[in-house]
Amino acid sequence: MKGLKIDGAPSIDELRGTPGYPGIERARKRSIAFIECIEEIPCNPCETACLRGAIKVGRPITNLPQLDEDKCTGCALCVAACPGLAIYVKTYDYREGMSLIKFPYEYLPLPEEGREVELADRYGNTLCKGKVIKVDVSAKNNRTAIVWAEYPQEYFEDVVTMIRL
Amino acid sequence: MRVWDIVVVGGGPAGLCAAIEAAKNGARVLLIDENSRPGGQLFKQIHKFFGSAEHKAGVRGLEIGLQLLKETKELGMDVWLNSKVCGIYDDNVLWVVKDERKSFQVKGAAVILCTGAVENSISFEGWTLPGVMGAGAAQTMINVNRVLPGRKVLMVGSGNVGVIVSYQLLQAGAEVAAIVEAAPRLGAYGVHTAKVRRAGVPFYVSHTIVRAEGDGKVERAIIARVDERFKPVDGSEIAINVDTICLATGLTPLAELAWIAGCKFVFNRVLGGHVPWHDRYMATSKKGIYIAGDITGIEEASTAMEEGRLAGVSAAAAIGLIDTERLEKIAGEIWERLDALRCGPFGENRKIAKQQVMAGGDEQ
Ligand SMILES: Cc1cc2nc3c(=O)[nH]c(=O)nc-3n(C[C@H](O)[C@H](O)[C@H](O)COP(=O)(O)OP(=O)(O)OC[C@H]3O[C@@H](n4cnc5c(N)ncnc54)[C@H](O)[C@@H]3O)c2cc1C
Ligand code: SF4
Ligand code: SF4
Numbered sequence: 001m002k003g004l005k006i007d008g009a010p011s012i013d014e015l016r017g018t019p020g021y022p023g024i025e026r027a028r029k030r031s032i033a034f035i036e037c038i039e040e041i042p043c044n045p046c047e048t049a050c051l052r053g054a055i056k057v058g059r060p061i062t063n064l065p066q067l068d069e070d071k072c073t074g075c076a077l078c079v080a081a082c083p084g085l086a087i088y089v090k091t092y093d094y095r096e097g098m099s100l101i102k103f104p105y106e107y108l109p110l111p112e113e114g115r116e117v118e119l120a121d122r123y124g125n126t127l128c129k130g131k132v133i134k135v136d137v138s139a140k141n142n143r144t145a146i147v148w149a150e151y152p153q154e155y156f157e158d159v160v161t162m163i164r165l
Numbered sequence: 166m167r168v169w170d171i172v173v174v175g176g177g178p179a180g181l182c183a184a185i186e187a188a189k190n191g192a193r194v195l196l197i198d199e200n201s202r203p204g205g206q207l208f209k210q211i212h213k214f215f216g217s218a219e220h221k222a223g224v225r226g227l228e229i230g231l232q233l234l235k236e237t238k239e240l241g242m243d244v245w246l247n248s249k250v251c252g253i254y255d256d257n258v259l260w261v262v263k264d265e266r267k268s269f270q271v272k273g274a275a276v277i278l279c280t281g282a283v284e285n286s287i288s289f290e291g292w293t294l295p296g297v298m299g300a301g302a303a304q305t306m307i308n309v310n311r312v313l314p315g316r317k318v319l320m321v322g323s324g325n326v327g328v329i330v331s332y333q334l335l336q337a338g339a340e341v342a343a344i345v346e347a348a349p350r351l352g353a354y355g356v357h358t359a360k361v362r363r364a365g366v367p368f369y370v371s372h373t374i375v376r377a378e379g380d381g382k383v384e385r386a387i388i389a390r391v392d393e394r395f396k397p398v399d400g401s402e403i404a405i406n407v408d409t410i411c412l413a414t415g416l417t418p419l420a421e422l423a424w425i426a427g428c429k430f431v432f433n434r435v436l437g438g439h440v441p442w443h444d445r446y447m448a449t450s451k452k453g454i455y456i457a458g459d460i461t462g463i464e465e466a467s468t469a470m471e472e473g474r475l476a477g478v479s480a481a482a483a484i485g486l487i488d489t490e491r492l493e494k495i496a497g498e499i500w501e502r503l504d505a506l507r508c509g510p511f512g513e514n515r516k517i518a519k520q521q522v523m524a525g526g527d528e529q
Contacts, residue, residue, distance in 0.1 A: 005350040006370055008362035039355040040509040042467075043215045045223030061217050062509025081223050083213035084356025107336055124365030142213070142225070161363045164335075 001123075009122035010038050012157060019066035020055075020087075024156060028092045031074020031100070035065050036160075037086045049081030076102045080141035088160060098150045099159075100133070105147045107164050110135050118163040119151050126163055127155045169195040169243070171480050172259060172273030174250045174422065177205020178466045179458025179473035180279035181233040184242055186477030187277075190486045194242040195271060197261060199249045203237070204230035205281055207466065209301075209308045211336075212329060215354070216506065220467040229466065253426045257453050275453045275480035278423055279473060282416040282437065282459040287321070290376040296383030300330040300413035307337040315409030319386040320344040321374050327413030328353035331361050334411075342405050345372040345388050347395055354511070373397060377410055386410050416463045423460070426451050431525060435518035436462025442525055446479035446496060447472055455480050462522065464515060468506050475499045 004010045015021045020035025027034075035046065035055070044057040046065050054071035055078060057063050076089045085104040094100035101119075111117050111132045119130040130151035137145050151159055173184045176198030184196040196203065210226025221229050237244065245263060252260035257276045261269045284299040291297075296315060300322070306312045318339050320331045323346035331341045341361065349371050351358050358368065369388060375397050376387040390401035416437055423441040424430070429450035430439045440462050447455045457476040458469035475496060482492040507516035 004355040004358070006368070008344075008351055008355075008358035008366075008368045010355065010359060036359065037356055040511075041215065041354050041356070042217070042506050042509055042512055043222060044217050045213075048218040049223070059505070060508045061505055062512070081213075082356075083215050083223055084354065085360050086356040120363060120365075122359065122363050124363050144213070164364065 004038065007123065010036055014038055019064050022067060022069050024092055026069050027090050031089050031091045032069060032072050033067055033074065033076075033078060034088045034090055035067055035078075035086065036088070037065055037082075037084060040064060043083065045081045045083060046078045046087060049078045051075075051077060076136070076146055077140070079104050079146050080144040085144070090156065092153060092156055094150055097153055099153045099156045100148060100150050101159055102136075102146050102148050103161050105145045105162070106143070109165050110137070110145050111147060111162065111165060117149065117165070119149060119155070119159045120161050120163050121158040122160050127159055128152055130159070130162070166258065166270045166272055168272045168274075169193050170273065170484055170486075171195075171275045171277065171477075172197065172257070172271055173277045173279060174259070175205065175279035175281055175458070175460075176200070176203025176244070177279060177281050177458060177469065178207055178229070178233065179281075179460075179469035179476075180205065180277070181237060182470045182473030183277045183279055183455075183457055183477035183480070185233065185236050185240060186474045187481050188237075188240040188242045190478065190481040192481050192484065192486055195245065195273065196237065196242055197245045197248045197250055197259075199247065201246055203234060203244065203246065207233075209304045210466070211308050211333065214466065216465070216467040219502070220470065220506070222467075226466065250422060253422050273453075274484045275455060277455040277457060277473075277476045277480055278420075278460055279456070279458045279469075279476075280419045280422060280460050282463055283419050284412070285415040285417055286412055287414050289374050291378055291383075294377050294379055294383050295381070296379070296408055297377055297410045297412070300326055300411040303409070303411045304330045304333060307333055313337055313339055315339060315383075315407070317342050317407045318409040318411055319374070319388070319405055319407045320411045320413060322346065322352070322413035322415070323358065323368060323370075324352040324413060324415070325354060325357060326416070327411070328357040328361055330411065330413060331366060332357070332364075335361065335364050335366070339409075341366045342407050343367050343369055343388070345369045345374060347371065347373045347391055374410065375402065383408055383410055416459065418460045418462060420460050423449060423454070423456065426454055428454060429525075431522045433462065433518050433522055435514050436522065440522055442522060444523060445500065446492070447476035448479060448483075453483065462515070462518065465506075468503060471499050471503050471506070
């Protein structure tokens with residue numbers, strides 16, 4: 001893979017080491033935001049959305065969002081607020097061998113809770129099956145659904161979305 | 166002929182903000198737009214906007230439009246819809262055609278032109294086949310008229326417009342077969358390209374469309390790799406079966422009225438071509454004519470709104486509703502916000518380009 005400006009999606013190497021990407025270790029026993037926003041764009045709603053002050057963009061507004069890993073509780077408020085749909089909340093040890101992802105999803109139909117879906121990587125390739133735990137369509141998300149899905153840990157970093165239904 | 170303090174032409178984000186600011190400061194305002202409802206580009210933008218919280222970032226474009234419309238109603242200005250401004254004469258007299266049959270002349274002590282931009286097209290073999298259209302046209306079809314332009318789409322151009330419209334085509338239920346980009350790197354914000362890439366849409370950098378094929382309508386697009394001089398490389402053609410080809414190959418400021426009025430122009434490639442010269446108060450070289458938004462150079466709704474506010478305040482000051490001290494204060498605040506928006510790798514070029522326009526020189 002050749003990276004964000006050629007493939008369209010950020011590679012794992014590009015993501016690691018950016019100030020918004022916590023990596024597996026920090027997500028082992030807890031929910032934490034993975035902010036996949038690695039380009040200096042004039043944008044900051046993630047910072048405003050986080051009630052715990054865990055995301056800092058500051059000035060200039062083109063700074064990359066920086067995650068304070070100790071403050072983040074994985075509440076996912078930032079997930080729907082981000083116009084780039086670039087934030088996921090992940091938990092490595094969700095249960096035995098399984099991880100959890102909460103990802104933004106703006107396509108119809110929405111999956112039903114309990115349904116098995118195919119989960120995909122940043123390039124749209126199917127990686128594994130996952131189970132939908134919850135579909136959060138609360139008003140605060142302003143019509144961006146947040147889908148919770150559990151999936152095998154070995155795909156922890158690569159899964160970011162599901163194949164459309 | 167009816168006379169207003171300030172006549173605003175174009176009801177997009179720039180025009181709405183100009184009209185609101187002028188009316189707030191006590192001006193009698195007429196806002197004219199050719200569409201059946203104001204909002205300009207905003208009502209097509211169903212996605213959440215970028216920018217800062219103070220520019221309503223995170224809010225969907227159409228909701229920003231609704232908020233602005235509500236403000237114009239509360240301020241009680243005159244709004245003429247389905248009305249095209251077709252000419253501009255001396256002393257800020259405008260020729261308006263309403264409902265395509267009634268002709269009027271209106272005059273503003275000041276006139277603010279906020280006419281936005283038009284899409285660029287590129288020509289290639291087969292480009293006149295039905296199914297080839299501007300990305301903006303496709304966006305209007307899906308988001309305003311709720312009609313799917315086709316089932317399978319090739320997008321030409323990877324700037325924000327091409328990529329956002331591709332995303333919205335996917336949302337509307339179409340398949341996007343590919344996005345081609347002649348440059349060696351993608352143009353849009355990475356978060357936008359990542360959205361469509363994870364939905365399975367492939368990007369082809371250093372590629373262009375060479376031909377559209379089909380019997381009476383688009384059935385296939387032929388794309389090819391290009392060399393450093395953007396010439397297609399022999400033998401690199403790929404055929405992609407699509408029924409729609411969308412062109413997202415840039416926008417050009419819609420500045421005819423400023424030309425007719427005799428405003429001084431400056432050429433600037435970064436901003437999309439010939440743009441009317443303006444000073445730091447958005448005043449053109451013609452007394453009483455102000456401009457704001459994409460007509461001054463292709464940017465974003467956030468900058469269009471700030472420029473609109475600035476033009477509204479300046480025009481109100483020009484007719485004596487605001488004193489110099491207050492104008493300076495407000496202009497200073499707006500410029501601070503504009504500078505904050507025009508920074509980083511995507512904005513810095515525009516900031517420099519804007520300075521060149523205001524300095525009156527060409528970019529070289
Ligand atoms: C696909 C797409 C996505 C975008 N996404 C974003 C985003 O996420 N964030 C962001 O900040 N910006 C975004 N933009 C850019 C933004 O929409 C434009 O920069 C902005 O709308 C420009 O505002 P404006 O008021 O100058 O022009 P417009 O919105 O184009 O409004 C001009 C209005 O004037 C009318 N008009 C023109 N000539 C006449 C005439 N002679 N008589 C009467 N009426 C006339 C037009 O019909 C129109 O209603 C996007 C644009 C596109 C195309
Ligand atoms: S998940 Fe919640 S706490 Fe963590 S950064 Fe996002 S909004 Fe803040
Ligand atoms: S809101 Fe999203 S796109 Fe904007 S800066 Fe934050 S993470 Fe990046």
